[in-house]
Structures are given as structure tokens and as C-alpha cells.
Amino acid sequence: LDGDLSATKVDITYDPDDVTLEEAVEDVREAADEAALDNDVVILSDRNTGPDRVPIPSLLAVGGVHHHLVRNGLRNHVGLVLESGDPRAVHHFATLIGYGAGAVNPYLAYQTIEDLVAGPDGADLSQAIDAYVNAVEDGLLKTMAKMGISTVESYQGAQIFEAVGLSSDFVAEYFEGTENRTEGIGIDEIEDDLAERHQVAWGEE
Secondary structure, three states: OOOOOOOOEEEEEEEOOOOOOOHHHHHHHHHHHHHHOOOOOOEEOOOEOOOOEEEEOOOHHHHHHHHHHHHHHOHHHEEEEEEEEOOOOOOHHHHHHHHHOOEEEEEHHHHHHHHHHHOOOOHHHHHHHHHHHHHHHHHHHHHHHHHHOHHHHHHHOOOOOOOOEEEHHHHHHHHOOOOEEOOOHHHHHHHHHHHHHHHHHHHHO
16 A cells, blocks of 8 residues: 555455364454554455365455454454455445445456456446446445435444344354344355355366
8 A cells, every 4th residue: 555554465265174164254353453453454355265265255254354353442443445256236335334344346346347348349448347336336325325324434334234044143243233133044054155156166167
């Protein structure tokens, strides 16, 4: 970063042969703790995703780190930025900002747009990405307006959502304060789903 701001990246991928998803989130929390003491911005990044590295779901990483830093009294000392291939739709950005992210770099969405406009008949890349960003921003404004919120500062970290299909223990640990009227899956089931999708993404076919 330019200027007087200092930043550091925290890897939000893990090796499933070494740790569980729950342990991986705890490792990220500890790394974010240390980073928050010496930096102005913490960047949660899943760029290291690969055949042997599974990305922690972006909302779980953001929500887990945000509440952890709040509990430790460090949240006001540091900004949270997410660099992830996960977010692509307006709701993804709405929940990420609502659970504490100050900025989001959806690099895979940008790479997908680049692929879509490739070729002599494709649109200009910068115009295509600008159109996507504007569409996301318009969607966020509509989401906030429905809640009666007029500024992003008021929306960030406000977590004005209701959990559906998640266990109360899981919500209490990673999304504390979120309304949760039903029970559902926990971190073990989410890890199973992650493993299945990772196998499909990096399998031979």
C-alpha cells in the first residue's frame, strides 16, 4: 500500500491432510491477531488455492476473523480486506460487508469477465469490468435502501441478516448476534461439502 498505511496478507487456505476446517479457521484467527497488532490493514487471501490447498469459505473467514478481533478488542485497530475467488453475486458482497469486510477483491469474477470478452468481437475489458462493478454497487445500494441504511459505514459489520439452515453453535461462534430461528448444518458438514467441491474442481476430469 502507498502512503502511511501498512498491510499484510493472511492466507485463508489450508491443507486438509494436516488440519480440519475448524482448526484452519483458528489458525487464520491467530494470524489475524498478530497482524492486527502491527498493521493498519489485514488482507484475507485465498490466492494460494490449489490441488493441495482448500480455500476457507470467504464469509466464514471474514465473519470468524471479524468477531474474533471484536472479542479481543483489536477490531477498531485494523481494516479487513478480502481477496477471494468466492464472491461474485450481489448477495455475496452484501453479506461480506455486513460481516465486517471493508473492501473485496473478487479476482475470479474479474478473470471470468476477461475470459468472456476475449477475442476480436469481445467488449473492451475495462468497460466490461466497470459495468460489473457498477452493477454490484447498484445492487448493494438497493440492499441497503431496503434496510433503511444510507451509508456503507453504517452497513459494514451491522450483520442485518438471518441465518437459515445453520446450527446455533456454528452461528454463535462465527456469526455472533445473527438471528437464527432454525437449526441446521455445522462446520463438519460444511467441510464435507468443501472437500467434495474441491475434488471436482481439481480432479482429473
